[in-house]
Amino acid sequence: MSVAVKTPEKPGSAAAAALPAPGEKHRYVRAMFDAIAPRYDLLNSLLSARLHHGWRRVAAAQAALRPGDTALDVCTGTGDLAIQLARRVGREGRVIGGDFSLPMLRLGERKARRCAPAVVRMTLADAQALPYPSDVFDAVTVAFGIRNVADIERGLGEMARVARPGGRVVILEFNQPRNRALRALWRWLSFRFIPLVGGLVSGRRHAYEYLPSSVDVFQTREELTSLMERAGLGDVRVTDLMFGTVVVHRGVKS
Ligand SMILES: C[S@@+](CC[C@H](N)C(=O)[O-])C[C@H]1O[C@@H](n2cnc3c(N)ncnc32)[C@H](O)[C@@H]1O
Numbered sequence: 001m002s003v004a005v006k007t008p009e010k011p012g013s014a015a016a017a018a019l020p021a022p023g024e025k026h027r028y029v030r031a032m033f034d035a036i037a038p039r040y041d042l043l044n045s046l047l048s049a050r051l052h053h054g055w056r057r058v059a060a061a062q063a064a065l066r067p068g069d070t071a072l073d074v075c076t077g078t079g080d081l082a083i084q085l086a087r088r089v090g091r092e093g094r095v096i097g098g099d100f101s102l103p104m105l106r107l108g109e110r111k112a113r114r115c116a117p118a119v120v121r122m123t124l125a126d127a128q129a130l131p132y133p134s135d136v137f138d139a140v141t142v143a144f145g146i147r148n149v150a151d152i153e154r155g156l157g158e159m160a161r162v163a164r165p166g167g168r169v170v171i172l173e174f175n176q177p178r179n180r181a182l183r184a185l186w187r188w189l190s191f192r193f194i195p196l197v198g199g200l201v202s203g204r205r206h207a208y209e210y211l212p213s214s215v216d217v218f219q220t221r222e223e224l225t226s227l228m229e230r231a232g233l234g235d236v237r238v239t240d241l242m243f244g245t246v247v248v249h250r251g252v253k254s
Pocket residue numbers: 029030033074075076077078079080081098099100101104125126127128142143144145148149150
C-alpha cells in the first residue's frame with residue numbers, strides 16, 4: 001500500500017480547498033514560491049518568532065559533516081540551511097543548494113555570497129530528478145521542502161541515490177504534535193494565524209493557506225520513516241522539536 005499521496009481528512013473542508021490537485025502540485029508549488037520569494041525570509045522570521053534558524057541548526061548538526069566534506073541541500077530556497085552546512089564543512093568543503101524556483105535561488109545566492117562566498121553554490125535543480133551522479137555527497141538535506149515535492153517518494157529516492165554509502169540524509173519538516181489536545185490547538189492556530197499574517201505581509205494569502213493544509217496531509221513520523229527505509233536509508237532517527245510541530249528525520253545510506 002502506498003503512503004506517499006494523502007488526502008485531507010475532510011474533503012471539501014478549508015484544508016482541502018487550499019491544496020492543488022495532485023497532478024497540478026509541481027507547477028502550483030513553483031509558481032507559489034516564485035510569487036512569495038521577496039517576503040519569504042521576513043515571514044519565516046515573523047511566523048516562527050525567529051526560531052527557524054535554531055531548527056535548521058539542529059538539522060545541520062544531524063548531517064554530521066566534517067571540514068572538507070561535500071553536501072547538497074535540496075529545495076534550498078533562500079539558502080539558510082545551505083549556509084549553516086557551509087559553516088560546518090569550512091573553506092575546504094563544498095555545499096550545493098538546489099531549487100526549482102529561480103526567484104528563491106537568486107535571493108539565496110545573494111545571501112550565500114555575503115555569508116559563505118567560496119563554499120556555497122546555488123543551482124537550479126528539480127528534487128525529483130537531481131542533476132548529480134550517484135553516491136557522491138557526504139550529506140543530503142532538505143528543510144521544509146519535501147512536503148512540497150509533488151512525488152515525495154521520488155524526491156526521497158533521489159536524495160538517497162546521490163548520498164554516498166554511509167552518507168546522511170536529513171529531513172527537517174513541519175508535522176503534527178502526537179498529543180491530541182496539542183494537535184487540536186496547533187491546527188486551530190495554524191489555520192487561523194498563518195493565513196492571516198502571511199496574507200497581510202505577502203499579499204498572497206493562498207500560499208499561507210496552503211502551508212497548514214499541506215502539513216495537515218503530510219506523512220506521519222512513522223510513514224516518513226518507512227518511506228526513507230524504502231528509499232534505501234537505514235538507522236532512521238526521529239527528533240521532535242517545538243512539541244512535535246517541527247521534526248527532524250535522519251537516515252544513513254547503507
Ligand atoms: C518552504 S520552502 C523551503 C526553503 C528552504 N529550504 C528553507 O528552509 O527555508 C520550499 C522550497 O522547496 C522548493 N521546491 C518545491 N518542490 C521542488 C522541487 N520539485 N524541486 C526543487 N525545489 C522544489 C520551492 O521552490 C521552495 O523554495
